[in-house]
Amino acid sequence: MAMMPETREALARYDEWLARTVKSPDAIAVHARRLERKTRSIGRRLRNMLLGALAVVLSAFMFGMFVAPLGFLGIVVTALAAMSMMVFLSSWPREREPTLEKLPETPLAALPAQVEDWLETQRKALPAPAVREVDRIMAQLGALSPQLKKLDPTSVMAEDARRLLGDHLPRLVRSYAEVPQTHRASPEASAHFREGLKVVGTEIDRMTTTIARESLTALEVEGRFLETRYKGTDKVDD
Amino acid sequence: MATETKLKLDAPDPVAVVSLDAAAGLVPLDEGQKSELEKRVDAFVDDLVAQDANSPEFGKRVDQLASLGRRQIAEAAGQSNRFLERPVRAMESDTGIGADLTELRRTVEDLDPSSRGDLTTRKKLFGIIPFGNKARRYFDSYGSAQSHIATILKRLSGGKDELLRDNAAIDVERRQLWEAMGKLEQMIHVSKALDGKLEAKAYELDTGDPAKAKAIRETALFYTRQRTTDLLTQMAVSVQGYLALDLVKKNNIELVKGVDRASTTTVSALRTAVTVAQALTNQKLVLDQITALNTTTANVIDATGTLLRTQTAEIHTQAAASTIPLETLKQAFQNIYATMDSIDTFKMQALESMKVTVTSLSGEVEKSRSYIARAEGTALIEGKGSDSPLSPLEI
Secondary structure (H helix, E strand, C coil): CCCCHHHHHHHHHHHHHHHHHCCCHHHHHHHHHHHHHHHHHHHHHHHHHHHHHHHHHHHHHHHHHHHCCCHHHHHHHHHHHHHHHHHHHHCCCCCCCCCCCCHHHCCHHHHHHHHHHHHHHHHHHCCHHHHHHHHHHHHHHHHHHHHHHHCCCCCHHHHHHHHHHHHHHHHHHHHHHCCCHHHHCCHHHHHHHHHHHHHHHHHHHHHHHHHHHHHHHHHHHHHHHHHHHHHCCCCCCC | CCCCCCCCCCCCCCCCCCCHHHHCCCCCCCHHHHHHHHHHHHHHHHHHHHCCCCCHHHHHHHHHHHCCCHHHHHHHHHHHCHHHHCCCCCCCCCCHHHHHHHHHHHHHHHHCHHHHCCCCCEEEECCCEEEEEHHHHHHHHHHHHHHHHHHHHHHHHHHHHHHHHHHHHHHHHHHHHHHHHHHHHHHHHHHHHHHHHHHHHHHHHHHHCHHHHHHHHHHHHHHHHHHHHHHHHHHHHHHHHHHHHHHHHHHHHHHHHHHHHHHHHHHHHHHHHHHHHHHHHCCCCCCHHHHHHHHHHHHHCHHHHHHHHHHHHHHHHHHHHCCCHHHHHHHHHHHHHHHHHHHHHHHHHHHHHHHHHHHHHHHHHHHHHHHHHHHHHHHHHHCCCCCCCCCCCCC
């Protein structure tokens, strides 16, 4: 259907406005997942701190039992040591910001989360309509992540996923970010960028389906086996 | 023996190489699909001709032609190579069913009355002094062998399940391969329609716009013809793989038959032994484990179960009525041997035809690999192929 140029422009403007103001369901889901990851990381830290302090107290107790009585000074030292241990563990191991250079070395299972984090840091620099595509890709990454964990890291599929997520996608985002600020908002740049993002999105979808299809096939085989084994639709003596 | 129908296991013939000309048209397309695809081809060609022959837009469309059916070829290739990855289970003699059958044969040979000399005479110490009853000693050996036989029979039944599961997997693979072949067929139809259409257009343009006619002939038509060959090659390999999978399935079915028959004849021989022992030595031979196993076998395979039931009934009457019950028992053992011999012969033939099939398919796959590589190369130029205007219809 042919569209009047004015209409097309108006639609594009509306799209942009929508993308800037309303958060897509994808973005909300991505945000929720980030929050969940953050909570888990805080929980892990808290546990480490508690265990660290406990280890200090326990070793002090052992020292007092078998080597020499602790005394007042010993207790003060223990308390100080436990406290500094907690302070230390609260920020160790340091959570590193994922960088483009490190992405190819990340293990495949952790790659989607890393890419997601990295995209999040780039998000502000992206044009408003493209943010939607990025959100969609981030949501897809969330679906792909548990499936990638099951994948044999040496398989062709894993290699493809690694190349797409660790190299091709970041390269696209980076080359967009390298476009000078003055030209980044041009329709040309954002059209190229969105086109590229769309292809990446389709490719991630295809991967998710392919991996899912393998389990579906396994399920179908089991069903078929039960059928021939017990129902005999496929007569053994035919 | 009259009760025994001769077991004949047929090894299917090896799968022959499918020629390129024969490859197309094996998966039928209906008229609706054909006209829909032709409509797409028409739209594509019209669009191509409308572009300036030197413009990047023209080049982009030619690139699409150069990677025509790339995804379909890759998919079908992945599917048809599956056959070569599939291990020829149960055909090797040192594992699984082969080993179990060998072990069963060894155990059964130990029990064979033919190998025990004359059982009706009394045993004599140093060949002179009468000592014990030979037949009684002979039937006692069943008691100790029965648990071993029961274990082997259970393992065989497990192996049979493996074969059935393999066949289920083959069914699913064949269904998927059929779908992939359907898509290939569509792409072949598309590329052939493109060929005709482009040729006609070029001819048409010869007078009006010879430069464009040349460009169409040298790029678009050239790539289309190349892709037609690629698609046909992959189709031939896929068809061959499809037939080869059927070969494996047929082999498995035959092997299942053989395993069933081996189990049945063994159980039947042991039952005969029970009857004969009663008649010969008035000895009550208790083979509970085997009898229990027989019931489960009979439940699972109804056909063989019925066969076994009628057979044993006849054996019972024969053994009881026969003046020479031992002959019946010997015959029962001969039946086991005959079954196992026919399985062995079958395996030899089947392995041979598998070998031929694997060799010819490997050669064809190797050939088609170079075509796939070519398609992958052009895919890099194009960058994507998913939303190409020339893709097969979803069924």
